[in-house]
Amino acid sequence: MKKISHAPAPEPRGLSAPRPHPAALWQGLPNAIVTAAAVMAAAACGGSAGEGEAASPAASQAALIEQGKQIFRFETFGDEAQWTDTLKMNEVIGSAVDPVTALSVGLKVDAEALPAEVVAGIKNETIDLKSPATTVTLLKLNAVVGVKGTVETVNGVDKLTRVGITCALCHSTVDNSFAPGIGKRLDGWANRDLNPGAIIALSPAIDAAMKKVFNAWGTGKFDPRHNIDGISKPVVIPPAYGLAGIHRITFTGDGEDIAYWNRYVAVAEMGGLGSVSEPRLNLSITHGTEDLVTSKLPALQAYQLSLSAPPAPAGSFDGAAAMRGKLVFEGAGKCVTCHSGAAFTDANSRLHPPGDSMAEPETPSYASRSATKQYRTTPLKGVWQHAPYFHDGSAATLTDVVKTYNTRLTLGLSSQEITDLVEYLKSL
Numbered sequence: 001m002k003k004i005s006h007a008p009a010p011e012p013r014g015l016s017a018p019r020p021h022p023a024a025l026w027q028g029l030p031n032a033i034v035t036a037a038a039v040m041a042a043a044a045c046g047g048s049a050g051e052g053e054a055a056s057p058a059a060s061q062a063a064l065i066e067q068g069k070q071i072f073r074f075e076t077f078g079d080e081a082q083w084t085d086t087l088k089m090n091e092v093i094g095s096a097v098d099p100v101t102a103l104s105v106g107l108k109v110d111a112e113a114l115p116a117e118v119v120a121g122i123k124n125e126t127i128d129l130k131s132p133a134t135t136v137t138l139l140k141l142n143a144v145v146g147v148k149g150t151v152e153t154v155n156g157v158d159k160l161t162r163v164g165i166t167c168a169l170c171h172s173t174v175d176n177s178f179a180p181g182i183g184k185r186l187d188g189w190a191n192r193d194l195n196p197g198a199i200i201a202l203s204p205a206i207d208a209a210m211k212k213v214f215n216a217w218g219t220g221k222f223d224p225r226h227n228i229d230g231i232s233k234p235v236v237i238p239p240a241y242g243l244a245g246i247h248r249i250t251f252t253g254d255g256e257d258i259a260y261w262n263r264y265v266a267v268a269e270m271g272g273l274g275s276v277s278e279p280r281l282n283l284s285i286t287h288g289t290e291d292l293v294t295s296k297l298p299a300l301q302a303y304q305l306s307l308s309a310p311p312a313p314a315g316s317f318d319g320a321a322a323m324r325g326k327l328v329f330e331g332a333g334k335c336v337t338c339h340s341g342a343a344f345t346d347a348n349s350r351l352h353p354p355g356d357s358m359a360e361p362e363t364p365s366y367a368s369r370s371a372t373k374q375y376r377t378t379p380l381k382g383v384w385q386h387a388p389y390f391h392d393g394s395a396a397t398l399t400d401v402v403k404t405y406n407t408r409l410t411l412g413l414s415s416q417e418i419t420d421l422v423e424y425l426k427s428l
């Protein structure tokens with residue numbers, strides 16, 4: 001078994017053993033979630049939710065989803081152990097990463113977390129977006145999507161003492177309503193502007209050779225298996241929406257539910273405190289001595305299942321062509337033989353050999369690095385939203401996708417059928 005163990009982090013994380021009651025686990029979180037957690041805990045313990053009346057199933061579900069939303073956006077699972085204690089990202093962010101630089105590597109700012117005076121200051125340019133101190137201010141306001149900072153004020157100066165990451169770093173973006181990179185959160189949308197490799201390469205704890213490896217990953221991509229098998233071949237960051245009813249998660253269908261993969265990512269990739277084991281990959285990882293992951297998985301999964309794929313914007317496709325394209329999808333294109341059902345995937349009944357991916361053959365095959373060694377047919381709801389396509393991003397547009405299928409599977413589609421099929425894909 002490959003075993004990776006890290007010593008417990010030197011500083012207390014606010015959540016200490018022993019655990020008296022499930023509700024106490026949430027003591028580090030904002031009030032709204034504490035309330036939600038208390039409702040859930042009361043329900044789980046068979047107690048009542050308040051004045052003698054138990055929460056209705058719908059209310060409990062809503063509370064669970066709200067709790068999951070807070071976890072998705074703000075929970076680091078104690079991964080400051082990796083991002084602060086090991087990678088020392090707080091030092092480089094606090095001293096060298098001004099907001100302009102942060103936006104340039106794809107980090108997003110939640111405009112709704114900005115108080116009026118900060119909004120005004122950005123508008124009239126009295127707030128300096130070329131100063132790392134401004135980044136620290138934004139982190140203090142909890143306004144940098146997916147990055148959680150602890151800021152301490154010493155002698156009137158704000159200092160970033162700890163930093164960690166959350167799921168929202170890669171799986172949320174913003175609507176750019178205030179400025180490019182600054183707007184309202186769009187949870188579940190893949191951040192295809194994010195350059196995780198370039199961000200990790202900023203760490204002062206990484207040597208030049210490794211910086212080169214991370215810098216080669218590119219925008220919108222991450223390799224979630226690099227630190228396991230040492231291979232560097234990233235995949236595109238996929239959306240975390242539109243997964244309800246799909247019981248095969250990840251490009252390779254490694255898990256039957258989202259929670260499987262969330263545990264893997266939280267521990268193995270983000271560096272959260274807890275354990276993950278995957279016998280098919282001969283993998284067993286434990287970080288720290290306490291488990292800050294397991295208790296959060298049900299709520300986190302409930303939130304993602306509540307995120308539906310965004311509908312195609314009005315006017316973004318030709319309706320008549322899309323109707324013709326549907327016939328191509330189901331007929332001459334043979335797409336429906338794999339992209340079947342409401343979610344446009346046969347994932348619940350089968351996975352596919354590597355050769356069924358139009359991104360293959362590649363060396364090494366991404367499938368070969370996974371637990372299943374196969375590919376899942378990618379669900380297509382919201383596919384208009386997240387170019388480039390295929391796990392390696394090798395198809396830049398939906399036209400490229402269709403042309404690739406047409407050539408590789410010798411479908412013999414006419415150029416009219418190709419255009420119609422593309423319009424249909426844009427409508428899903």
Ligand code: HEC
Pocket residue numbers: 165166167168169170171196221222223224235236237238239240243248249250251252258261262265266270300304
């Ligand atoms: C550093 C970027 C990054 C972070 C942080 C991250 N992910 Fe991901 N996520 C990825 C990549 C890349 C994949 C694709 C891996 C694959 O399918 O093999 C992925 C896959 C997924 C999938 C599978 C989607 C599908 O179509 O089956 C889900 C769900 C998901 N992530 C949720 C989460 C959650 C929840 C968290 C926080 C616990 C998280 N991710 C943290 C990059 C990230």
Ligand code: HEC
Pocket residue numbers: 251329333334335336337338339352356357358359360375376377378379380383388389390391392401402405406421425
């Ligand atoms: C034999 C099964 C099969 C057939 C037939 C098939 N697909 Fe796929 N499709 C897949 C698999 C598997 C993937 C994932 C490939 C990857 O990511 O490497 C995929 C991926 C895609 C993607 C990329 C989605 C994304 O988010 O990256 C699109 C778009 C797509 N297919 C459209 C089509 C169209 C259009 C047709 C018909 C011309 C078609 N597919 C026929 C199995 C199939």
